[in-house]
Amino acid sequence: MPASPASQRAIRGTVLVADDDPVMRLLMLEMLQQVGLEGIEAQDGREAVAVAAERRPDLILMDVEMPHLDGFSACRAIRRAEGPGASVPIVMVTGGDDIEAVTSAYEAGATDFISKPINWPILGHRVLYVLRASDAIARLRIADAQNRAVLAAIPDTFFRMNRDGFYLDYEPGRGRMNGGLQGRTRPGRRDAAMDEAVPFTSERCVGRHITEVLPKEIAARVMTQLGEVLSTEQVRSVEYELVRFGETQHFEARLVATGPSEVLGLVRDISERKRTEEQIRRLAYCDSLTGIPNRQAFLETLERELQRSKVGNKKFAVLFMDLDAFKRINDTLGHNVGDHLLKIVSERLRETIRPSDLVSRSEALPGDGLHGDVLHGDAAPEHSPATNLARLGGDEFTILIPDLERVEHALNVAHRVKEAMRRPFLIEGHEIFVTASIGISLFPEDGDDCNSLLKYADTAMYHAKNCGKNNAKLYSSSLTMQIMSHVKLEVGLRKALQNNELYLLYQPQLDVRSSEIVGVEALVRWRHPERGVISPTEFIPLAEETGLIVPIGEWVLRTACNQARLWQGLPRRPVRMAVNLSAKQFKDENLSQIVLSALDETGLDPKLLELELTEGTLMDDAIATLATLERLRGIGVYLSIDDFGTGYSSMNYLKRFDVRALKIDRSFISGLPQDSENAAITRAIIAMAHGLKMAVVAEGVETGEQLLLLEQYGCDMVQGYFLGHPSSADAMTLMLGPLHLALPDIK
Numbered sequence: 137m138p139a140s141p142a143s144q145r146a147i148r149g150t151v152l153v154a155d156d157d158p159v160m161r162l163l164m165l166e167m168l169q170q171v172g173l174e175g176i177e178a179q180d181g182r183e184a185v186a187v188a189a190e191r192r193p194d195l196i197l198m199d200v201e202m203p204h205l206d207g208f209s210a211c212r213a214i215r216r217a218e219g220p221g222a223s224v225p226i227v228m229v230t231g232g233d234d235i236e237a238v239t240s241a242y243e244a245g246a247t248d249f250i251s252k253p254i255n256w257p258i259l260g261h262r263v264l265y266v267l268r269a270s271d272a273i274a275r276l277r278i279a280d281a282q283n284r285a286v287l288a289a290i291p292d293t294f295f296r297m298n299r300d301g302f303y304l305d306y307e308p309g310r311g312r313m314n315g316g317l318q319g320r321t322r323p324g325r326r327d328a329a330m331d332e333a334v335p336f337t338s339e340r341c342v343g344r345h346i347t348e349v350l351p352k353e354i355a356a357r358v359m360t361q362l363g364e365v366l367s368t369e370q371v372r373s374v375e376y377e378l379v380r381f382g383e384t385q386h387f388e389a390r391l392v393a394t395g396p397s398e399v400l401g402l403v404r405d406i407s408e409r410k411r412t413e414e415q416i417r418r419l420a421y422c423d424s425l426t427g428i429p430n431r432q433a434f435l436e437t438l439e440r441e442l443q444r445s446k447v448g449n450k451k452f453a454v455l456f457m458d459l460d461a462f463k464r465i466n467d468t469l470g471h472n473v474g475d476h477l478l479k480i481v482s483e484r485l486r487e488t489i490r491p492s493d494l495v496s497r498s499e500a501l502p503g504d505g506l507h508g509d510v511l512h513g514d515a516a517p518e519h520s521p522a523t524n525l526a527r528l529g530g531d532e533f534t535i536l537i538p539d540l541e542r543v544e545h546a547l548n549v550a551h552r553v554k555e556a557m558r559r560p561f562l563i564e565g566h567e568i569f570v571t572a573s574i575g576i577s578l579f580p581e582d583g584d585d586c587n588s589l590l591k592y593a594d595t596a597m598y599h600a601k602n603c604g605k606n607n608a609k610l611y612s613s614s615l616t617m618q619i620m621s622h623v624k625l626e627v628g629l630r631k632a633l634q635n636n637e638l639y640l641l642y643q644p645q646l647d648v649r650s651s652e653i654v655g656v657e658a659l660v661r662w663r664h665p666e667r668g669v670i671s672p673t674e675f676i677p678l679a680e681e682t683g684l685i686v687p688i689g690e691w692v693l694r695t696a697c698n699q700a701r702l703w704q705g706l707p708r709r710p711v712r713m714a715v716n717l718s719a720k721q722f723k724d725e726n727l728s729q730i731v732l733s734a735l736d737e738t739g740l741d742p743k744l745l746e747l748e749l750t751e752g753t754l755m756d757d758a759i760a761t762l763a764t765l766e767r768l769r770g771i772g773v774y775l776s777i778d779d780f781g782t783g784y785s786s787m788n789y790l791k792r793f794d795v796r797a798l799k800i801d802r803s804f805i806s807g808l809p810q811d812s813e814n815a816a817i818t819r820a821i822i823a824m825a826h827g828l829k830m831a832v833v834a835e836g837v838e839t840g841e842q843l844l845l846l847e848q849y850g851c852d853m854v855q856g857y858f859l860g861h862p863s864s865a866d867a868m869t870l871m872l873g874p875l876h877l878a879l880p881d882i883k
Contacts, residue, residue: 148172149194149267154184154210155229156202163256164197171260181205185213188224195267196226198246200237208244215245223277225270227263229254293403296394297346299366301359304398306341309405351378358389365391365399375406386410423527425475426482434526434534438586441538445579452538453546456575456593457553459531460605469566476563477570478531485525485533488556489549534590543578543610550574550608558606571606573597582611595619622678628664629675629684633691637663640695641862644871645714645833645855648847653872655712655746657855658696659862660688680718689721690730697738697745699865704744706872712774714746719753723760728767735771742772746797750779754793765793776833781821790828797852798825802836805856809845819849826850 151173153164158179165175176191178184182204188196196214200207211226228241228249241249248266250259293309346355354376361372373390385407394400421433429437438454445452459481466474524536535553537546557572575596583589596611598619603609632638638660645655662670679685693715700713721727735742747768754761754777768775776797781804800821807814818834825832834846837856846854860871 148264150174150176150191151263152176152178152184152187152191152193152196154178154181154187154196154202154207155199156180157199160199163254164259167256167259168263171264173260173263181207181210181213184210185217188214189217193224195263195270196224197229197250197263198226199229200231200241208240211241211244211246223274225266227266292405295341295401295403297362297399297401299362299397299399301346301355301362303341303344303346303349309403350376354378358391361389361391362399365393366397369393423482426479426527428482428486429526431526431528434528434536435586435590437524437526438536438589441536442579442584442586442589445538446584450538451540451581452536452579453540453543454577454579454589454593455535455537455546455550455553456577456590456597457533457535457572458574458597458601459557460571460573460601462531462570465568465570469563469568473563473566473568477561477568478527480561480563481531481557481570482525482527482533484556484559485535485553488552489525489535534593540578546576546578547608547610550576554606554608573600573605574608575600575611576608577611592616625670625675626678626682629662629678629682632662632664633687635665637665638688638691639663640692640699641864642699642868643855643862644860644868645712645853646859647853648843648851652709653711654853655714656868657714657716657748658692658699660692680720683720685718685720686724689716689718690734692716693730694734694737697734697740700744701738701740703869703872704741706869708872710741710744711872712744712746713740714748714776716748716778717753719750722749722753722764727764728771731768731771731773743774746774746776748776748778748799749795751777751781762792765795769794779835781817795830797831797833799833799835799855800851802856805834805836805842805846806838808842815845818846822849822851 148171151168153161153168153175154177155161155164156179161177161179165177168175176187176193178187179202181198181202184196184198184202185205187193198207198211202210205213207228211228214224214226225247226245228237228244228246229252230237230241230249231252238249247270250262294305294307295303296305297303341349346358349355350358354374357374357376361374364370365372371390371392373388375386375388377384377386379385385405386409387403388406389401389403391399391401421429421436423430441452444450462474462477465477524538526534528534535549537549540546553574554572557570561568561570575593575598577583577589577592577596579589582592592611592615595615596609599615600607600609641659641661642656643659644653645657646652647654660672660676662672662675664670676685679688696713696715700711704710717727724730731745731747734740735745765775774797775795776799777793777795778799779801780798781801798821800818804814804818804821808818809815822832831852832850833853833855834842834851835855837843837846837854838858840858842856843854843858863871
């Protein structure tokens with residue numbers, strides 16, 4: 137029967153009516169139309185199966201007794217069909233008292249049944265109810281499928297558990313381990329070390345106690361947190377490890393209460409996270425070059441030991457080691473060799489230091505160690521050689537010695553380290569020799585905080601270097617005063633140039649034969665605003681150490697050149713101005729430009745500028761020295777070797793250097809004429825220099841006897857207090873007034 141337009145607009149579903157009685161079909165279609173349902177017909181079971189496949193109705197009313205194919209067979213055929221028809225609601229129309237028919241209907245796959253005689257007024261509403269129920273079931277089925285799809289994509293394991301520790305539900309994750317393992321342990325081994333481990337499934341877990349699923353130690357942790365969750369209604373978590381076929385995996389179980397006696401758990405494999413955390417920890421706490429702990433790791437270890445020693449009234453020592461002259465290795469052999477050396481040094485330190493030197497012999501602080509409810513296989517010892525030895529950076533290493541009973545023990549460790557460093561290192565065919573300077577600070581004598589102890593050990597190390605290197609020194613409060621004085625002096629020296637605190641004195645050089653002043657040596661002095669005049673022996677080494685010697689040396693050069701230019705105007709033969717060059721100045725690649733600039737600015741004749749270079753400076757790098765000397769000779773300046781006799785010059789290099797004069801070191805002059813060895817050396821130097829066509833200047837002449845002997849040896853020029861003290865420019869100008877300055881009467 138066709139539906140009216142109004143009913144078509146309100147159609148709530150399509151129902152297939154299968155019955156061989158046309159009157160029954162007509163009545164059913166009428167009742168369905170009244171509740172907004174569209175009806176389609178089938179005259180027998182065979183036609184019902186065909187129409188159901190073609191039209192895909194929302195519900196089927198199926199009579200049991202039909203020709204060609206009865207209702208039960210038709211129902212089974214529709215259920216076997218593929219597609220949505222397999223779940224369409226089928227309501228069987230049976231005889232009122234036919235219980236066997238009802239049972240057969242359900243077995244065939246029917247959803248519901250209607251007994252005859254039919255109550256026609258409620259038929260349509262009954263069908264609507266079945267449709268609503270079917271729709272709800274379909275939505276539940278879809279939601280369940282979606283949930284299962286989500287669970288299938290999640291690697292985590294879900295479970296429900298009661299307060300007694302029995303699994304109520306278990307949905308294994310899709311990870312490698314599923315969060316739970318079953319197996320047997322070898323005798324004497326921890327439960328976490330599982331053999332023959334088998335992943336659990338829901339069938340294997342539901343109804344079982346947690347101790348049957350996880351090792352007892354881990355199960356006890358979980359049960360403790362389960363009780364906390366139920367009592368506080370807060371989320372709790374447990375981290376634990378399981379070993380499968382020799383591979384350790386890490387898990388986190390998070391628990392949340394879902395009722396007064398039930399919890400929901402999520403178990404996640406956090407092995408990758410743990411590996412990432414370990415990698416980050418290594419990057420943060422391990423020295424990338426040597427593999428031993430870095431500064432941050434050492435500081436944290438030192439802080440833990442500090443707290444532990446305070447509680448236990450213990451002592452410990454901090455050793456600060458620095459390699460002597462390590463920069464020279466980098467500069468001469470390259471940074472690759474330097475890095476290789478640092479690796480071998482760290483290995484040698486590990487081999488040299490005994491475990492008893494580094495491992496604490498007392499209990500850890502209460503509460504120290506694991507944080508949170510985390511169960512690991514083996515807790516790391518409170519102190520181990522891996523954490524008590526560290527590289528702070530560069531060539532600096534530190535060693536922490538806990539539970540120190542006697543200071544001698546720390547000194548013994550330092551001595552062993554020093555001796556280990558003295559053994560040669562063979563790297564890339566180079567046999568390298570290094571030494572170490574070590575400083576030691578003690579807790580609680582020297583300090584009660586990490587920064588102080590590390591700083592004081594560093595201070596003691598520098599004191600060891602100042603005492604000749606290859607040394608070990610204990611810290612003392614007097615060292616701090618020395619360091620503070622040293623730092624204060626350095627700060628003052630940095631300001632000395634800009635505050636015009638530096639000035640020059642000039643000491644004459646006399647020709648032995650003519651008694652004339654043929655040259656002067658410029659000597660720098662420092663007038664400190666608080667301390668007065670500071671000796672050059674105090675501030676020149678500091679200037680060398682800090683690199684300030686370069687700007688100070690340039691200032692001396694320009695000032696001396698300017699003064700020499702003024703003396704050129706005197707009515708007498710001009711004199712040479714001698715200026716000392718430090719090793720750092722000589723190695724400065726801009727040295728020749730600086731000299732040219734000073735000569736150009738002052739207008740001084742290059743022949744009147746003498747540059748004095750120490751023997752050690754010339755011999756440091758002979759090839760580079762020859763190139764620098766060649767550039768200076770090209771400028772036209774006068775070159776001499778200062779402090780000759782204290783270095784290791786060879787005759788071959790002296791000839792190649794082609795300098796104009798040698799200045800005999802004052803140490804050889806001071807013993808004359810009584811010291812026969814010095815006399816022989818002095819005579820030999822003069823003879824050698826003359827053989828090489830070099831002039832000879834004797835420094836430090838303080839007596840007439842020395843002057844007379846030098847004259848007999850054929851020395852060309854002399855300089856010293858006996859001939860003239862270092863004087864101001866004005867005083868030297870007066871001395872340069874006459875044509876010559878007579879030598880003192882020594883007869």
